[in-house]
Structure formats: structure tokens, C-alpha cells
Amino acid sequence: MFRTAERRLENAARRAACLALRGKTGEKMCTRGKVLTVANMNPFVKTMEYAVRGPIVIRAGEIEQELAKGVKKSFTDVIRANIGDCHAVGQRPLTFIRQVSALCTYPELLNDPKMPSDAKDRASRILKACGGESIGAYSDSAGVRVIREDVAKYIAARDGHPCSPDDIFLSTGASDGIKNVMKLTMTGETGNKRAGVMIPIPQYPLYTATIAEYNAHPIGYFLDEDNGWALSIDELKRSISEARTQCQPRAIVIINPGNPTGQVLTRKNIEDIIKFAKEENLLLMADEVYQHNVYAAESEFHSFKKVLMEMGSPYSDMEMASFMSTSKGYMGECGFRGGYSEVINFDPEVKAMLVKSISAKLCSSVSGQAVMDVVVNPPQPGEPSYELFNKEKTEVLSQLAEKAKMVTETFNSMEGIRCNKVQGAMYAFPRITLPQKAIEAAKAKGQAPDAFYCFSLLEDTGICVVPGSGFGQLPGTFHFRTTILPPVAKLGEMMERFRQFHNNFLSKYS
Structure with missing residues (x-):
């Protein structure tokens, strides 16, 4: 019709x-x-959705333009808490990262006595590995060799197990690396012969968007909200069992620390997931871009590779890809679009096909590769830049920890809102209990109830968050995702605006 x-x-x-x-x-x-x-x-492009830049964000941009034209509202600015874009909301770049980046971009600065020697050393090493000693030249498709070597050393030091630079593929952000690997799992078939990819619900919308674009089947497994967003093996078994009539399950995606949920998986949970993936013959895809963002005292980041290797054979022989980015952590360098994938235990012929696939795009951003090199090869004790680098890094992470606590406690102090502890990453995913009148009002406007709530929040306060329906949620529940990124004072103002709105919303619709 x-x-x-x-x-x-x-x-x-x-x-x-x-x-x-x-x-x-x-x-x-x-x-x-x-x-x-x-x-x-292409019908598959039409089915793609990307909630963190969806309709509510478009409306936020319109409101910003209205404010700029002098339109009077009850607030003076829009607070964009919809996306993990650290610098956009006030985080300052780390000095050493920008020094090395500047030196690589404009090598004349290598003669500047104000530039520290360790920054010059890193920039010189990167430039000498580039064609014509310029980051304006294409790199190898997998990335500049010395940067891949530094990534391999970083992973080996982190995990205590060897890492080969030949297993490292530098990418345009982690997103590009994820898509490169996921593409390999596609069957090229339709109907119940198409590939199925297991993804957490709630999930980062990159996954549902990519799965739709590739005409694959999303196999959603629900995280256990009542148990701190833990991952239940019984739930994994349920979801894959129900999906087998609709697709051919090929891979499982795990986001740790979690986005949008902010949880950090325990080692036991990771071991159980690995055993499940082995039993079901699934490729492990570990999204670990928030590995530096762990705040809760009882939480610790464990890489999937480390656990896999320490479990020994046959688990240490499993195929796995893990992903990292310059955009998160303490760096927040989103615009440089730096990232990497490590692929282990891949069939050599499949790995050759991965190289062929990324070769069609020539290479990722070499400036982003240079920033990734600084992330994996930061100043060491005794080097001129170490103290300032460590001070700036510590300040960023300590403020994020403070903001994680502030957001969790503030939401839990409000009627009708429940928020699990933000253990890591950069987000909170509170659950809201909406009055029936609000649900009916949303239905009358043709909106999901949580979208109705978030649009009302934006129009009344200028706070832009993303409805939980954009990430997936247990049927009958309503959530929203907010970042914890605004500066402490601004975040405090945001939470006060939110409290007033929420109280008024409940009064209006109760």
C-alpha cells in the first residue's frame, strides 16, 4: 500500500x-x-536508524538557532547530553596529544625550542614512517607500521600476552573497524540464511544501524537491569535459540564498559560469555573503547583477550576482534577519528580478505593514527612531559568519577526514576516510570512514551538526551540515555533543570 x-x-x-x-x-x-x-x-539504508543523532537532536539544533535569533525561552542554552563528544561540552585537549599532532601536521615546529623533546621524538618517529615524511601521504591500508607496533606493545603490556602488529588494523574511529569486521561475517544470503549478530539490549545504535545496512538479523539479548546490567548466560541461550529459525548466528558483540548502560563486566561474567561463544561457534567482537573509563571502586576492566588467553586451550584458540578508539577514555579526541582493531586467531585466508576489503578504502586518517599512537605510547616517568600529562589525565578521569556519582545519586533521589550505578563509560541509562496520562498523550502525538518525555524535556529545559527506545529496552519499560560529560558546575545546573522539569511533568500528568 x-x-x-x-x-x-x-x-x-x-x-x-x-x-x-x-x-x-x-x-x-x-x-x-x-x-x-x-x-x-537501497531499502536497507532506509531502515537504518541512529538515535544519538536522530529527530530530537535535530530539534535541539533548531532551538539553538531560535535562541541565537533572540527567541525568548525559559532557558538560555541547550545542553547537549545526547552524544559522547567530550570536547564539544568543554573538556580541554591534553597538551601532549595536541603537541605531537601539531608537530606531525606542521614539521617546522620540530625546530621550536618551546616544544618538549619527547613530543618531538614521537612526531619524528611517526613522520619518518610516512611516505615523504608527511602525514599527508597515504599509509599502508592497515596503518602506519610503527604505530601498529606501538599498539601491539600497548596491548601486550596491558594483558601480559604477546601481540603482533600484523594483527592490528588502524581505522577511522572504532566504528569503522567494527563495520570492517562485521562485514566478514555476512553470508550473502537472505531470509533465514542471512547472518545473525548477537547484540546487547540496550545497545549502541551503531550496531543496529550496521546490521540493517548489511541486511543481517539482529539477535538482541537483554542485559539484566535488576542486576546492575549484568549479562545472563540463560538470556544469551534464550535469544540465540529463538533466532535460529530466522538467521544463521555468526557473531556476538559485547560492549564493556557498557554503552548506554555504564556497567563494567566482572571477570566471571566474561569467562561465561567466552564459554558460551565457544559452545555456539560465534566470533567474539569486544567493543572496549571505554577501557580507561572505570570509576566504581569495586569495578575493574578486564580485556576479553587477556581472559581468553588465561583460560587456555581451547578458548585461547578462538577467533576474536577487539576495538579501541581515541574518542573516549580521558582523550575525547572524537574529531581525529582514530581507532584500531586487533584480530586474533583468524584464518589466514580470511585475514587476507580483511586486508583486501580495507585496501579498497586506501587507509584511515593518518592524523587520527598519529593521535592513537600518543594514546598507546604516552609520556613515561622521567620524560619532560610526563608530569603535566599525568596531571591532565588524572583530572579528567577524577572529574568523570565525580560526575558519575553525582548523576547516579541525583536521579535516584527523584520520584519515579531508578538509575543503576554508573561504574564506567560516560553515560547513565535511568529507568523512568511514566504516568498513564503521559503514555496516552504520547500515543496521541504518535510518539513512543520515552520519546515524548525527552522531547518535553528539551522544549522545557534545553536538555537534550536520547530516548531509551533508540537503544532498545525491555518491553514495558522506559529509559533515556544521558552523558555525564558537561563540566561539574554545568552538570549540576543540568540536574537542577532536570529535577524541576521532572516534578512538573509528574504533576501535569499524574
């Missing part, structure tokens, strides 16, 4: 365009419309 209506509208528009041209020229000038229309374009 919808397709037929689309075609009628398309044909009517085409006829109108042709008539308009005839009127101007006196003769028939066209017989065809646009080559690409919404009706005939």
Missing part, C-alpha cells in the same frame, strides 16, 4: 516537472525523473 502511494506521488511529481519544462520551452524536454528516489533506493 505504501509503495503504491509512493509511486503515485513520484509519477505526479515527474509529470508536473515535465509540464513546467514544456511551458517554458514549448516542447517536451524530459521523459524521466530522478534516477534515485526514496521508492527505488
